[in-house]
Amino acid sequence: MTTTYMQFDEAKEKFIQAWGTLGTKWGINRTMAQVHALLLVSPDALSATEIMEQLNISRGNANMNLRALIDWGLIMKELKPGDRKEYFFAEKDIWKMSKLILIQRKKKELEPIMRVLEELKGEMTQNNSQEAAMHQTITDLHDFSQHADQVVEKVIQSDLNWLQEKFLKQFLK
Amino acid sequence: MTTTYMQFDEAKEKFIQAWGTLGTKWGINRTMAQVHALLLVSPDALSATEIMEQLNISRGNANMNLRALIDWGLIMKELKPGDRKEYFFAEKDIWKMSKLILIQRKKKELEPIMRVLEELKGEMTQNNSQEAAMHQTITDLHDFSQHADQVVEKVIQSDLNWLQEKFLKQFLK
DNA sequence: CATAGCTTTCATTTTTTATTGAAGGTTCTG
DNA sequence: CAGAACCTTCAATAAAAAATGAAAGCTATG
Numbered sequence: 001m002t003t004t005y006m007q008f009d010e011a012k013e014k015f016i017q018a019w020g021t022l023g024t025k026w027g028i029n030r031t032m033a034q035v036h037a038l039l040l041v042s043p044d045a046l047s048a049t050e051i052m053e054q055l056n057i058s059r060g061n062a063n064m065n066l067r068a069l070i071d072w073g074l075i076m077k078e079l080k081p082g083d084r085k086e087y088f089f090a091e092k093d094i095w096k097m098s099k100l101i102l103i104q105r106k107k108k109e110l111e112p113i114m115r116v117l118e119e120l121k122g123e124m125t126q127n128n129s130q131e132a133a134m135h136q137t138i139t140d141l142h143d144f145s146q147h148a149d150q151v152v153e154k155v156i157q158s159d160l161n162w163l164q165e166k167f168l169k170q171f172l173k
Numbered sequence: 174m175t176t177t178y179m180q181f182d183e184a185k186e187k188f189i190q191a192w193g194t195l196g197t198k199w200g201i202n203r204t205m206a207q208v209h210a211l212l213l214v215s216p217d218a219l220s221a222t223e224i225m226e227q228l229n230i231s232r233g234n235a236n237m238n239l240r241a242l243i244d245w246g247l248i249m250k251e252l253k254p255g256d257r258k259e260y261f262f263a264e265k266d267i268w269k270m271s272k273l274i275l276i277q278r279k280k281k282e283l284e285p286i287m288r289v290l291e292e293l294k295g296e297m298t299q300n301n302s303q304e305a306a307m308h309q310t311i312t313d314l315h316d317f318s319q320h321a322d323q324v325v326e327k328v329i330q331s332d333l334n335w336l337q338e339k340f341l342k343q344f345l346k
Numbered sequence: 347c348a349t350a351g352c353t354t355t356c357a358t359t360t361t362t363t364a365t366t367g368a369a370g371g372t373t374c375t376g
Numbered sequence: 377c378a379g380a381a382c383c384t385t386c387a388a389t390a391a392a393a394a395a396t397g398a399a400a401g402c403t404a405t406g
Contacts, residue, residue, distance in 0.1 A: 008298075008301075026282045027199070031364080059367075059383085060385075060386085084374065092310065094313045108198055109198055134214045140267040144267045144268070202393080222352095233396060355401085358396080374379105374380090
């Protein structure tokens with residue numbers, strides 16, 4: 001093994017570990033983030049077995065998290081002719097990636113809030129000032145969530161590419 | 174107890190429970206979200222003891238989460254003359270509240286990513302195409318994070334009206 | 347300066363979440 | 377259609393996170 005390869009492996013290892021740690025900070029479990037990081041920096045698609053071995057995780061764990069990443073749309077399966085194994089590779093366009101993550105966060109964080117607030121608002125009475133004040137708080141929260149939801153929706157549906165915009169600015173300045 | 178009050182208490186209870194459950198979905202622990210919910214719908218400031226009793230939590234737990242909410246800026250202390258207890262009340266302006274939450278999320282989610290990516294980018298070599306590709310992936314992630322950071326920063330530093338009007342327009346164009 | 351009335355801390359326990367790995371599926375191949 | 381080569385499931389286990397509560401720390405007051 002050459003020095004060059006050693007350095008690549010070191011940087012790769014460091015990136016995977018760091019991504020795993022960071023993942024936990026935004027509600028993604030460590031393994032899922034590590035699998036994603038591994039595939040992000042792997043030029044070729046990897047099999048479940050290769051992933052398990054590189055990350056030292058069990059087959060079940062690898063399978064579960066690969067499945068979750070596919071659900072999120074962050075990775076895809078690939079079949080190689082004459083091979084029964086499934087190979088996995090990551091979406092590498094960071095803009096697309098961030099859009100996919102936004103969709104999941106909206107589903108997980110925003111939609112349940114809106115559902116609960118709507119339900120509460122519909123059910124509760126306003127027979128005195130205390131109830132009216134609480135109704136107002138819930139209405140405010142709901143209006144805010146609705147606004148946030150609309151913003152996120154626009155971002156998701158928009159074709160605006162931040163990276164491209166940044167690129168353009170470089171030429172313009 | 175009158176029917177009216179029963180309904181208020183029911184709605185309040187439901188809101189607190191729901192907010193607690195939802196909190197876990199965005200990386201806030203259940204108790205912290207519940208304490209926040211309780212103070213959000215309480216017209217008057219409450220003491221630690223009142224909070225413990227209403228939520229059935231221990232004194233230590235109440236104290237820890239009250240401190241955390243104060244750190245976030247979501248609640249404040251109040252002292253009543255002739256009373257040594259501390260009373261707590263919530264920031265009730267939803268826009269201010271959301272700004273405070275944004276600040277925390279940026280700190281927790283965005284800043285550590287930027288730090289790690291910068292470090293990695295600085296340290297790694299690019300002696301072959303494999304290394305160069307990985308360097309590019311990390312650079313893309315870093316550029317993206319920087320852009321996201323700038324957007325969040327602008328929102329935080331802006332007037333709240335700006336948030337309502339301009340932020341949306343930025344994505345609608 | 348002693349103590350009553352609060353608040354904070356932290357080692358222990360409880361709860362929640364993630365991981366393992368063996369058993370059971372499924373699909374291809376000869 | 378048997379068996380090899382994968383993939384999936386899930387009950388058991390391990391790890392991580394949150395909660396408890398008793399003890400220690402403050403601080404205002406007589």
